Amino acid sequence: MSARPPLGRPTLEMVAKEAGVSRATVSRVVNGQPTVNEDMAAVVHAAIERLQYVPNRAARTLVNRTSNAIALIVPEETTRFFQNPFFVAVVEGITARLEQSDFILNLLVASSDPRAKITRFLASGAVDAAIFVAHHAGDASITDVDRRIPTVFAGRPAGEGAEGRVYIDTDNADGAHRAGQHLIQRGRRRLATITGPLDMAAGQDRLNGFVRALAEHELEPVGVEVTDFTPRGAVRACERLLARTPDLDGLFVASDLMAVAALTWLRSAGRDVPADVAVVGFGDDPAASIAEVPLTTVRQPSIEMGRLLADAALRLIDGDADVAPVTVLPTELIRRSST
Amino acid sequence: MSARPPLGRPTLEMVAKEAGVSRATVSRVVNGQPTVNEDMAAVVHAAIERLQYVPNRAARTLVNRTSNAIALIVPEETTRFFQNPFFVAVVEGITARLEQSDFILNLLVASSDPRAKITRFLASGAVDAAIFVAHHAGDASITDVDRRIPTVFAGRPAGEGAEGRVYIDTDNADGAHRAGQHLIQRGRRRLATITGPLDMAAGQDRLNGFVRALAEHELEPVGVEVTDFTPRGAVRACERLLARTPDLDGLFVASDLMAVAALTWLRSAGRDVPADVAVVGFGDDPAASIAEVPLTTVRQPSIEMGRLLADAALRLIDGDADVAPVTVLPTELIRRSST
DNA sequence: GTCGGTCAAGAGAGCGCTCTCTCACCATGG
DNA sequence: CCATGGTGAGAGAGCGCTCTCTTGACCGAC
Numbered sequence: 001m002s003a004r005p006p007l008g009r010p011t012l013e014m015v016a017k018e019a020g021v022s023r024a025t026v027s028r029v030v031n032g033q034p035t036v037n038e039d040m041a042a043v044v045h046a047a048i049e050r051l052q053y054v055p056n057r058a059a060r061t062l063v064n065r066t067s068n069a070i071a072l073i074v075p076e077e078t079t080r081f082f083q084n085p086f087f088v089a090v091v092e093g094i095t096a097r098l099e100q101s102d103f104i105l106n107l108l109v110a111s112s113d114p115r116a117k118i119t120r121f122l123a124s125g126a127v128d129a130a131i132f133v134a135h136h137a138g139d140a141s142i143t144d145v146d147r148r149i150p151t152v153f154a155g156r157p158a159g160e161g162a163e164g165r166v167y168i169d170t171d172n173a174d175g176a177h178r179a180g181q182h183l184i185q186r187g188r189r190r191l192a193t194i195t196g197p198l199d200m201a202a203g204q205d206r207l208n209g210f211v212r213a214l215a216e217h218e219l220e221p222v223g224v225e226v227t228d229f230t231p232r233g234a235v236r237a238c239e240r241l242l243a244r245t246p247d248l249d250g251l252f253v254a255s256d257l258m259a260v261a262a263l264t265w266l267r268s269a270g271r272d273v274p275a276d277v278a279v280v281g282f283g284d285d286p287a288a289s290i291a292e293v294p295l296t297t298v299r300q301p302s303i304e305m306g307r308l309l310a311d312a313a314l315r316l317i318d319g320d321a322d323v324a325p326v327t328v329l330p331t332e333l334i335r336r337s338s339t
Numbered sequence: 340m341s342a343r344p345p346l347g348r349p350t351l352e353m354v355a356k357e358a359g360v361s362r363a364t365v366s367r368v369v370n371g372q373p374t375v376n377e378d379m380a381a382v383v384h385a386a387i388e389r390l391q392y393v394p395n396r397a398a399r400t401l402v403n404r405t406s407n408a409i410a411l412i413v414p415e416e417t418t419r420f421f422q423n424p425f426f427v428a429v430v431e432g433i434t435a436r437l438e439q440s441d442f443i444l445n446l447l448v449a450s451s452d453p454r455a456k457i458t459r460f461l462a463s464g465a466v467d468a469a470i471f472v473a474h475h476a477g478d479a480s481i482t483d484v485d486r487r488i489p490t491v492f493a494g495r496p497a498g499e500g501a502e503g504r505v506y507i508d509t510d511n512a513d514g515a516h517r518a519g520q521h522l523i524q525r526g527r528r529r530l531a532t533i534t535g536p537l538d539m540a541a542g543q544d545r546l547n548g549f550v551r552a553l554a555e556h557e558l559e560p561v562g563v564e565v566t567d568f569t570p571r572g573a574v575r576a577c578e579r580l581l582a583r584t585p586d587l588d589g590l591f592v593a594s595d596l597m598a599v600a601a602l603t604w605l606r607s608a609g610r611d612v613p614a615d616v617a618v619v620g621f622g623d624d625p626a627a628s629i630a631e632v633p634l635t636t637v638r639q640p641s642i643e644m645g646r647l648l649a650d651a652a653l654r655l656i657d658g659d660a661d662v663a664p665v666t667v668l669p670t671e672l673i674r675r676s677s678t
Numbered sequence: 679g680t681c682g683g684t685c686a687a688g689a690g691a692g693c694g695c696t697c698t699c700t701c702a703c704c705a706t707g708g
Numbered sequence: 709c710c711a712t713g714g715t716g717a718g719a720g721a722g723c724g725c726t727c728t729c730t731t732g733a734c735c736g737a738c
Contacts, residue, residue: 008487009462011724022688027726035686054462058400059724063693067397069445078438082431083625092421095448099417104460105446106408109434121443123348123393125694148347260629286422290599292631350694361718366696374716398694402723464724 010051019047030055061125069104070313071127073118076134077111080230084257085285086302090133090154093306101314103128122149129313132157137199150316152309156201156326166316168308168327172202172282173209175298175331179252179280180213182296186339188250188278192223194237194262196254203229206254206282222248227258234258238265250278250339256285256297263293263338278339294336301329349390358386369394400464408443409652410466412457415473416450419569423596424624425641429472429493432645440653442467461488468652471496476538489655491648495540495665505655507647507666511541511621512548514637514670518591518619519552521635525678527589527617531562533576533601535593542568545593545621561587566597573597577604588616589678595620595627595636602632602677617678633675640668 012030016023021044028036029044036044047053061067072094074081081087098105106127110117122130122145129150137159145151145161153167183191193210196203207224214221223241227233234253241248251266253259259281263273271277273293281288284299308327315323351369355362360383367375368383375383386392400406411433413420420426437444445466449456461469468489476498492506522530532549535542546563553560562580566572573592580587590605592598598620602612610616612632620627623638647666654662 009464012726013724023725024689024727025687028687031726037686040687052462054459056401056724057463057465058397058406059693060726061397061693062395062401062695062724063726065693072446078431078435082427082434088421088427092417095421095446096417099448099451104465107411107434107444107446109438112438120393123391124396125348126396126443264629287626287629290603290626290631291629292633294631351696352694362695363697363719364717367717370696376716379717395694398723399696400723401694401725402696404723 009056010053011056012053015044015047015051015053018051019044065125067126067128068102069106069127070098070310070317071106071108071122071130073122073130073132074107074109074134075111075118075132075136075139076109078109080228081109081134084134084229084255085287086255086257086283086300087134089302090306090309093303093308094131094310095306096303097307097310097314101310103314119145122146128317131309131313135200136197137162150313152312152316154305154309156205158199158201158204164325166312166323166325168305168312169201169329170300170302170305171328171331172205173212175282175300175333176206176209176252176254177213178331178333179282179298180210181216182333182335182339183250183252183278183280184213184217184219186250186274186278189219190222190245190248191219191250191252192221192225192241192245192248193252194225194227194234194241194254194258196227196229196258198226200229203254206252210252229255229258231257231261234261235265238262238269242266242269242271248277250280252280252282254282256281256283256288256295259295259297259338260287260291263291263295267292274337274339280333280339284334288334289336291338293338296336296339297334299332299334305329348395349392350395351392354383354386354390354392357390358383404464406465406467407441408445408466409437409649409656410445410447410461410469412461412469412471413446413448413473414450414457414471414475414478415448417448419567420448420473423473423568423594424626425594425596425622425639426473428641429645429648432642432647433470433649434645435642436646436649436653440649442653458485461485467656470648470652474539475536476501476540489652491651491655493644493648495544497538497540497543503664505651505662505664507644507651508540508668509639509641509644510667510670511544512551514621514639514672515545515548515591515593516552517670517672518621518637519549520555521672521674521678522589522591522617522619523552523556523558525589525613525617528558529561529584529587530558530589530591531560531564531580531584531587532591533564533566533573533580533593533597535566535568535597537565539568542593549591568594568597570596570600573600574604577601577608581605581608581610590616590618591621592618593621595622595624595634598634598636598677599626599630602630602634606631613676613678619672619678623673627673628675630677632677635675635678636673638671638673644668 012023012026016026029041131152133154156169195207198204222245225237227237253262281295281297284297288295288297351362355365368380470491472493495508534546537543561584564576566576592601620634620636623636627634627636
């Protein structure tokens, strides 16, 4: 299509000529191989400096079959992803870890037609490993993803093709269990929950943990509203919940983003928090502490999760055989004013 | 170092053999060139399907001198970047735009030793364009960045090497001017501001706009505290401000992230907001509306900014000569309860 | 003085792709 | 009937790099 524009960048060849040595020698110097005479290495370094030589990444990738890049795959809508502080924190952790390596992060957000785009990208040899964040059970990508390329999941992958995958997760069930226990301890008995999507492990596990905590006290939730981890979804869930169970006195919301929205809605609906309804969120997002009623919530180590994800990917690339297939990080209940 | 592991992926060559045609023909089919006989194209497509062939990206990049990738360069600490909703929103916009293209985003966060890492990366031919976000005047990267590769800045680049650069910015000065005007309209006269870093254009421009608004009413700020766009910095700035000017009655804080922190601190210090001190933020981050006192703020179209950045980068890559070097997006004052 | 051993540097192939150049083929017109 | 032109497909070079293989220089040893 477009004419090949001359990049005008120096090549190994040019450095070799400049230094009066062979291409191979320059390559050896660039890659720090010890079998090069000191004086010669100095000459080569000088030539590199003079020409401002930087190795071409594509050429290296082609011959080495190694790109020094990791893909972050997000089979989710951009807005849902970026508006969710948990995901952003995971990316922060990944980035922080990669900054200490010489790997580059490739961000691939593919909500539309994820199957084709993602699998093609991973098969193109553009990256050495992939990290999946925000995947759903239905995502073809999980089933499809070539097991030849190291892959790590943020959160337990659900659905087919998930078995044997390496993942790092928060102990969602345990965290939700704590939330349930806490509400009961605060004397609440008419408890409901607003969940995340049940095709995501985080949604499912948080619901299960909460229900189990209630069951241990011979209680059952008076309402379970399944929604989508968005503030808007939470508000609609609240409306339905209160329409059916006006005497609700405790609410566990499966993410802080939703919990803060619920909180605001409850107050505008005339419910005092926590006097009328106690609310517990999940995540300990920044929003939790600055909300109009600072939110009791379950803290999860999201940044750490990102770090561990990147670390696992790096180790898999290295061929490290002892990467733990499953890592589950502990949660902690943070008590604030909403309960 | 590592032995070259056989990728085991089909190559053009193998597809050619499978289809009984030449490499060139397969290449033509893959790239949708019209000069191929229909039947032959069908045969090739079948072979591609059978072998699950996907073109190798590195090989293509090498010969085409085009990577179909854009770098997002962040010469800032990971935490400061990811904890700032404005930056995240910009990334969201960039991603949203790129999703509609077949370009990939390379995220390069390089706070330590940014000069070497960034310039080397850009010189390696790994990307076709670069988008700079969160740059400071001191950043060597700005001066250094090769003008041979299309580059776009989020926010007016300050300092040396900034002249003639393509950038997209919010009308920071005008927004801050509105904030100042609004505080004055609300009857406040003892006005102070907490600024961002003055080596970032956003920090400088917001200060200027605010001071200008005051000057138009023959006022001068009773306090100017320069800090770093972080909540912690805002709190320290507040402490200093109130120690020196206890009768402060209006405060313009140059980012919502800081404004919310200031708000919380002011209230814990016994000041009522807005009765004692009216507060205006900047950005209209999600936090602004959910804060304990919903925040009056200056809205900036951050996601749109990201979209435009990506769009400009794409157009520059296309060789489009009429990319506007300067785009300034309007702001809007959002009145809430803090004033 | 010759030989084998060691080590540094060069020669050259090849990674997977694209693109130009060439050629074969068929249709057309004089 | 042959010259002409147009069209579709193949041959082959080359993008910038790494790596194996080979060469050559130098050393000590017999």
